[in-house]
Amino acid sequence: MGKLFAGVAHRHGLGVAIFIGSAMTLWLFVLVVLPQIAMVTQSFRFNLPPAEQGGPADVWTLSNYAYFIFGNGDGLNSVDLWVLARTIGVALFVTIIDLCICYPIAFILAHSAKGMSARLIVLGLIVPFWVNEILRAFAFRILFGTTGMINETGMALGLWDVPFDFIRANVALYAGLAYAYILLMIFPIYNAVEALDHNQIEAARDMGASWLQVHRRVVLPFAKGGLASGATMVFMLTAGALAAPQILGGPSSLWFTQLVYQWFNDALNWPRGSAYAIILLVVCMALVLLGMRVFKVPFGAIGK
């Protein structure tokens, strides 16, 4: 760190070095590290009224984590455990769907589309994502409602005759989540695939490889970093999504972030809300790191 500071000061001047140093301190220390420590500390506390804080009852506890696993004492807290399992499972499912949708688009964009059409595709990809996240979810609410477009079309075609409740069945939620972060999947894959020399694909083709083999043996291994980067971001954002589940989620199924929200904002139990947030964070991060270990991708690939 000291060497870095000296190097910057030498090249850009002392003022710039102080600016960089203080900005980095503000960001990484004051905005990231300290709040995380505060949240972890809070999660090991009882939820006490202000009068009792600092009093004899204000001691360390594991009760907030115990509640997540055991509930109020009798057996397992199956409701919350199931919500977590479902959130993670669905987030994985959505990530895989997005991978399948985005890989072909990214490949076409990088190697088939030229000039004008490539520009148009990029523009077409970006424009929907300037629209507010809430409004995108709202659009799916309209589309999948009991009197929505999908039901009207399906019934007009005679595919089914009673309106199907897509919201209760969570179909709307899955579609909305898959839609929400598609852009974050496409661009990392695109960046990775684009760096591949097209001659390598041609060479593989000339030597008799089928398209499947070209992708499996040449493109996919090359683009692994981009795929991992996109998949990580989509998975983390989907598991941590709050707006889409609140708007599109079925009435009888919750998303884990909604539990956090309820403990925090409805029950005003900050310690337990913190504990639940930490549980979500730790489980997701562990899965991401595990995935990177399995697919042998370095963490630095993310975001590139």
Next chain:
Amino acid sequence: MNVGKGLNVLLTALFITLFFAFLFGPLVIMVITAFNSSVFPRISPWDCFTTDWFRTLAGDRMLLSGLLNTMIIGAGVIIVAVPVGLAGALALAEASDRLRSILYTVMIVPILLPGVVIGISTIIFWNWLSYRLGDLEFLTDGIFLSILGQVTFIAAYSMLVFTSRLQRYDFGLTEAALDLGATPGQAFRKVLLPFLRPAIASAAVLAFLSSAENYNTTAFTIGAQSTFTTVLASKVRYGINPSISAVAVIIIAITLVAAIINEVHGRRRHALLSGGRARARIMGNPILCIAGHPAFVALILLVAIAAAVVAGGRYDSSVCTARILEEKRALQEKLMQQMTPAAPASETTPAPPPPPTSPPSTGGGLNPYSGVFGGGSLPGPANPAPPATPPSPSATSSPSAAGQPTNPYANVFSPGNLPGAAAPSSPPAPPSTSSPPP
């Protein structure tokens, strides 16, 4: 071989078409619903073309005050996140290889943190700090906390923008400036910063857009105040109507205008920079020179939008809506006459199914009822149905859409079926834990 290639092209085209249908379809449908007079956002059955939902919107004080907060927060985020991101990118560029990978990991983590985690940690830390410093009010202010919470991850976006620009910077330029006698500070200000100017602009735009649309973090940090997005979210959660689609129309219109101007600007710049024939073609022809200028395109789009706004403001759909209402009332009366013998039966119909009790529900609080009332004929569970609710139009006008199970309930609230005194005492209870503030 040729057949295979043709098939390949066909499949590619089909895939791209389907993909963009998925991308744009929902938005297009949402935009159309903003112009249908039906109180529930939908495109069929089509009632009347109307611009009333935009008028509803213009009178929405909550949304407008939220918009003001969004602007303040967005400005604050730009002011903090862009310099911080620049500092991060510069530190990365100067760091040794080993330190760089550590720094990069640390800086990229805020992007991966779930928004709720950032929101909660921010609010807890600053509340604690404010408490320790003797209840400093401004430290727990919703706008202040939202700026800090959003900067936590938006700074990382800025860092990525600056990093990709810096990768194309030749640090030899700085060295040259130093050799020619510039101080390090001068070299930074006069050589490096001008080179980064486009990146500063795109980082600022990106920061503002991410700030304005953020919900996950802001929902926690904003506290008792509200932003445009949180107002929108509570509107959507507690009763949807087409004025939300009207918001979408406005945002999409702004987006398209910005995208078109940006595209025109980019293409002209590209042509001018590439020089030669492309440049001569533009500069040599006065019409092309003006018509292709971004300012001119912006002017045309502005005039078109102004014309649309004026025309929409003059458009009066009241005659058509009155007619539709009349038709519905007639239909309702006919149905009621048919139902009269069955009235006692519908009185004993059990109340709508109780909300799921196991998990306290904030999210789909509205959902159990949305089907029951024939989709949005009531504003939402926040308003207990008054005894004299007007005949629910959507439930009766489209029996197919409202569905079989909803009909008995639709008539429970029609005045004819309710013996006066008993009615007001039993409005449908909103889901217990999620009862929103009226």
